[in-house]
Amino acid sequence: MLRPARLLTVIMLSLLGAGACKAQGPEADTAGMPAASAEPAAPAAAPAAAPMPPAGPAKYRVELTPLWTKDGFPLEYPAAKAHFSGLIGTAHDADYRIVRDGEPPSPGLERLSEMGKHDPLDAEIKAAIAAGDALALTESAALKDFSQTATAEVMVDDAHQWVSLVAMIAPSPDWFAAVVDVNLLENGAWVASKTVDVTAWDSGGDDGVTYLAADKDTNPKKPAAVNMSPHFLADGRPMPVARITFTRM
Numbered sequence: 001m002l003r004p005a006r007l008l009t010v011i012m013l014s015l016l017g018a019g020a021c022k023a024q025g026p027e028a029d030t031a032g033m034p035a036a037s038a039e040p041a042a043p044a045a046a047p048a049a050a051p052m053p054p055a056g057p058a059k060y061r062v063e064l065t066p067l068w069t070k071d072g073f074p075l076e077y078p079a080a081k082a083h084f085s086g087l088i089g090t091a092h093d094a095d096y097r098i099v100r101d102g103e104p105p106s107p108g109l110e111r112l113s114e115m116g117k118h119d120p121l122d123a124e125i126k127a128a129i130a131a132g133d134a135l136a137l138t139e140s141a142a143l144k145d146f147s148q149t150a151t152a153e154v155m156v157d158d159a160h161q162w163v164s165l166v167a168m169i170a171p172s173p174d175w176f177a178a179v180v181d182v183n184l185l186e187n188g189a190w191v192a193s194k195t196v197d198v199t200a201w202d203s204g205g206d207d208g209v210t211y212l213a214a215d216k217d218t219n220p221k222k223p224a225a226v227n228m229s230p231h232f233l234a235d236g237r238p239m240p241v242a243r244i245t246f247t248r249m
């Protein structure tokens with residue numbers, strides 16, 4: 001049984017509903033329809049989902065905070081020399097990747113991972129920019145004082161929403177820190193900020209197995225992969241070597 005107040009509400013809503021139908025009925029019935037059409041009336045089209053408006057270009061501040069310290073990574077930690085090379089990377093589409101898991105490194109990624117040099121990875125990124133697959137080159141200075149952070153800026157737009165950044169873990173045979181395909185577009189809008197773990201990778205360009213191993217070039221190149229060397233594992237799982245925070249500018 002409906003209580004009187006509730007019953008009254010139901011009646012009023014019914015009347016309002018009927019009024020609304022009446023008000024829009026004639027328009028809806030005749031709009032664009034021949035009066036004597038023999039065709040059955042087309043069912044009312046569901047409102048089309050509004051196309052997502054473009055998010056437009058955006059710029060982010062990139063800040064890398066190192067976690068690769070002697071306390072966290074005690075195995076053979078090269079304390080006297082430990083540093084990250086300058087970050088290098090770009091925002092890109094699905095056709096360009098700086099790092100492809102399971103595929104051999106480009107010459108630029110191999111040299112970055114072994115020597116920390118941005119050349120020729122910067123040229124590879126510029127070629128991707130020229131091809132329309134990447135947006136702009138991002139670089140930072142090297143980070144040698146781990147009480148500090150490394151900073152840079154990265155541009156993104158609708159056609160290049162994935163951000164990948166790499167830096168050499170130095171000294172090392174061919175190990176590098178990377179964030180791969182970070183998506184800063186959520187629900188059609190650029191996030192205000194996002195913090196992601198930075199993972200240690202092995203580029204597959206050198207066979208050394210310790211930080212200070214002598215050069216041992218790998219030929220043919222091995223597939224790049226997350227670094228499963230014991231230097232970076234805790235309980236069998238890779239530990240983040242840094243964190244990167246993206247903050248919209």
Ligand SMILES: [Ca+2]
Binds near residue numbers: 202204
């Ligand atoms: Ca290697």
Ligand SMILES: [Ca+2]
Binds near residue numbers: 114206216218
């Ligand atoms: Ca090599």
